[in-house]
Amino acid sequence: MGxxxxxxxxxxFGEAVIIPKxxxxxxxxxxxxxxxxxxxxxxxxxxxxxxxxxVSGGRIVIDGTDATELPPAKRRxxxxxxxxxxxxxxxxxxxxxxxxxxxGASQAEIDKKVSEAARxxxxxxxxxxxxxxxxxGQRQRVAIGRAIVRQPSAFLFDEPLSxxxxxxRVNMRLEISELHQQLKTTMIYVTHDQVEAMTMADKIVVLNxxxxxxxxxxxxxxxxxxNLFVAGFIGSPKMNLITGPTAEGxxxxxxxxxxxHVVLSQTEGDWKGTVTVAEHLGSDTxxxxxxxxxGLLNARIGGEMPLRHGDTVYLTPQRDRVHRFNAEGMAIKx
Numbered sequence: 605m606g607x608x609x610x611x612x613x614x615x616x617f618g619e620a621v622i623i624p625k626x627x628x629x630x631x632x633x634x635x636x637x638x639x640x641x642x643x644x645x646x647x648x649x650x651x652x653x654x655x656x657x658x659v660s661g662g663r664i665v666i667d668g669t670d671a672t673e674l675p676p677a678k679r680r681x682x683x684x685x686x687x688x689x690x691x692x693x694x695x696x697x698x699x700x701x702x703x704x705x706x707x708g709a710s711q712a713e714i715d716k717k718v719s720e721a722a723r724x725x726x727x728x729x730x731x732x733x734x735x736x737x738x739x740x741g742q743r744q745r746v747a748i749g750r751a752i753v754r755q756p757s758a759f760l761f762d763e764p765l766s767x768x769x770x771x772x773r774v775n776m777r778l779e780i781s782e783l784h785q786q787l788k789t790t791m792i793y794v795t796h797d798q799v800e801a802m803t804m805a806d807k808i809v810v811l812n813x814x815x816x817x818x819x820x821x822x823x824x825x826x827x828x829x830x831n832l833f834v835a836g837f838i839g840s841p842k843m844n845l846i847t848g849p850t851a852e853g854x855x856x857x858x859x860x861x862x863x864x865h866v867v868l869s870q871t872e873g874d875w876k877g878t879v880t881v882a883e884h885l886g887s888d889t890x891x892x893x894x895x896x897x898x899g900l901l902n903a904r905i906g907g908e909m910p911l912r913h914g915d916t917v918y919l920t921p922q923r924d925r926v927h928r929f930n931a932e933g934m935a936i937k938x
Contacts, residue, residue, distance in 0.1 A: 605667055606632040606757045606790030608653060613662035615648055615814075622648050623814040625662065630758075630792065630807075635784050637793045639801040640811035640837070646794045647762055649811070653792065654683050654760050667757055682751035683760040686767060688743045690735040696722075697731040700749040721749040724786060725779075741772045748783070758790035765800070777804060799840055802826070810834050832933040835860045841890060843927070844901045850875075856928035856936055863890070863904035865925035873918025877901065882911045893917060 608630040615623035638646040651657040655676035722728045725745045802822045810817040829835035843860045851859045877895035889909040928936040
């Protein structure tokens, strides 16, 4: 249970095409992340799957059944939003139990499912508290618990960590990944944060203006971006993109070199430049280097490097890690 197929699905608002026709296959049990910049259509696509928006064309098939015209309640999907949407006057127990109560479940079934969800989410000690007595991460877990008790075919997450601070985001990222391993249920997760996508997904769907640019595992997209958009979006810090004579020397219109695939020397190398900013993080040093004729390049150097603004350095790309792109922005295969 939990396979989802989109066949020529599109969404149009008036004359504005939000989602051109697209096809996508989501397999049972996969953790799929929709990622892309703001306005790329990822949340709209999720809402189409959930039934919160009507498709303008195409079909949505869930577990072999055409669900295109089914209302959200009939699709056996559970959605977790950016907003926790908890009832402030209810305890954690009653918030989690609410969808079961509305479905007419027996008290024994409600108690069993709430207890199990609370155990999985480490909420057992908080069942009698009100939402105002919880941290942001705990509130998000309550929202997830409310989805779990419905035992859906798939979970749909719409930027669920956006309201959390950086440390909590990391913790919740781990918890959601562990939850997927425990439940083995299909999960579709929307984010604009490519780090979240890279660390959580079995499969990433990169969206741009409603179009699917590339689908693949995190490492597939990292190693083999099919075009300039994916190359510039996947990876942190971003890939260096270089045009002009330097790129032409590699037989391309544009070449891409990731900051971690640049070798640094203070005595010799391919590109001589001046450090404009050195970011010392302890485990890594991020250098921003102004190279005449090329522009500003980023280099990620492992460990501590005693460099600062104004220092002269030499950068050399690892030749087997250089990505080449043609005039249309498509990757040139070796």
